Amino acid sequence: MTELIRKTPLYPVYAGYPGIRCIDFSGWELPVQFSGIQAEHDAVRRQAGLFDVSHMGEFMIIGQFAEDFLQKMTTNDVSRLADGQAQYTLMCYPDGGVVDDLLIYRLTADQYMLVVNASNIDKDFEWLREHLIGDVILDNISNKMALLSLQGPNATAVLASAGIGAAVLELAPFHFRNEVTIAGASTLVSRTGYTGEDGFEIYVAAERAGDVWHALMAAGEMHGLVPAGLGARDTLRFEARLPLYGQELSKTITPLEAGAGYFVKLDKEMFIGRDALLRQKNEGLRRKLVGIEMIDRGIPRSHYPIYMNDSLIGEVTSGTQSPTLKRNLGLALIDSDYAYPGTVLWVEIRFKRLRAEVVKTPFYKRHPKE
Incomplete structure (x- = not known):
């Protein structure tokens, strides 16, 4: 029996773009382009682009031992995070191969959000579930969330035109603000992205995603904002040497081999894969x-x-x-x-x-x- 292809909360928005071309990406029907990969790529480099990346997965990690759990499961040092900060990191197998690369958002000392790759949602959830400790609760909220990525040199101007204040516009990279109102919806806005440009990622309840999309597109009209698809997202991340799971990272490619050693803190307490990665570093790649x-x-x-x-x-x-x-x-x-x-x-x-x-x-x- 053929599995039904999934659609993001923003799928109804696609009908407004007659030039759109969608593909099956990891079981999701997603736009590879709205008007053309070259034009969308150029817009992000020169003005701004808006991506629907709602296929990404979001997990909540809650509990007194949440930090200890994430220290065990990921390569970066979670203890360095303060409330309102995000961190790029990786999960590894005991042999050093990569389970996934992901973002961690620290909401409070006992509450974190993880953002994982769409193709790995089920695998990552099971991997985390198998290693839970103490009172930690793991909750997959992916179906409740939508994620929009606003990228490009004019991204800040677009948010300003949408009525967003200085507290968000002046965020440092890998910092975020929660409960930011856009089009009447409560959102989490982080200064992160996957294009090599300045920009923001906007998390919002699935049912309000369309409102936020339309508000940003309207605010961005004067700033050259265009909708952008997976094709431009891939060429943009490639030029910036940002890894793609399944290509630059995989269960057979370690973070050190992929040049992601900066995000592997071998001097912190034990984490899964540490022994193998330390041995690999000492023996030489x-x-x-x-x-x-x-x-x-x-x-x-x-x-x-x-x-x-x-x-x-x-x-x-x-x-x-x-x-x-x-x-x-x-x-x-x-x-x-x-x-x-x-x-x-x-x-x-x-x-x-x-x-x-x-x-x-x-x-x-x-x-x-x-």
Whole structure:
């Protein structure tokens, strides 16, 4: 029996965009584009874009031992969070492979919200449930929530036009405010995102998502705001070297191999996967995630093999022609011996080996708006 495809609370909004094209993404019907990936990508880099990312999962972690539990389950140091702060982190298996990468929001000392990848909601929930400690309560609130992502250099101006005050507009990165009213709805607004640009993510009850969407689009009209889909979201995160679970991170790729070691605090108390990651660090990484740029004509795509002479040394994890830079670029997991900028290697594209060069990442860094 075929499982029914799921729709986000914002699905009814899509009818207002005749050029929209939707795809099945991890069991969700989501827009890959509203008007065109290039145009939406450019809008986020130059003005602003609004994404429906309501397929993401949200869990509540509640209890006196909530912090202890999250310290055990995640790689970053949760004790560094104060109320109103968010943190990027990872959950690992005992062998160091990644269960998922996620955000943690500290609401209070005994109440946290976790935001996990859509494709991993059920897996993550079960993993967390299996390891509960003390009085900790785990609650999956994903079906009750919608998530909008407002990204781009004009994101602050859009919120200002929507009547949002300085307490939100002046948030530092990875800080948030709760109970922010937008279009009469109570929202949580955080200065986070997945595009390499400034921006905000807005959590709201599912039934009020449409009101917030329309209010932001109206407020953003004078600031060049456009609706944006998954296609632009992927090219934007790629240029900024932000990892995608299932490509740069997986159960067989550790955070250290993926270059996410900054978010792994090996000096904190025991967490799942710590021993394996500490051993990997001490022994030296055999594989590393690097950026590559094609020398010969061709676009590197996910899973294309990479060679040095006749030896297979890795594969592409993500790749495209950069919409911003107009260069054929990729991220690749390769043997550490060849992970130095300037190294020339070969990518097999359609049974033909083409030259590429290891280059520094991120490919794109935003320039703060004056």
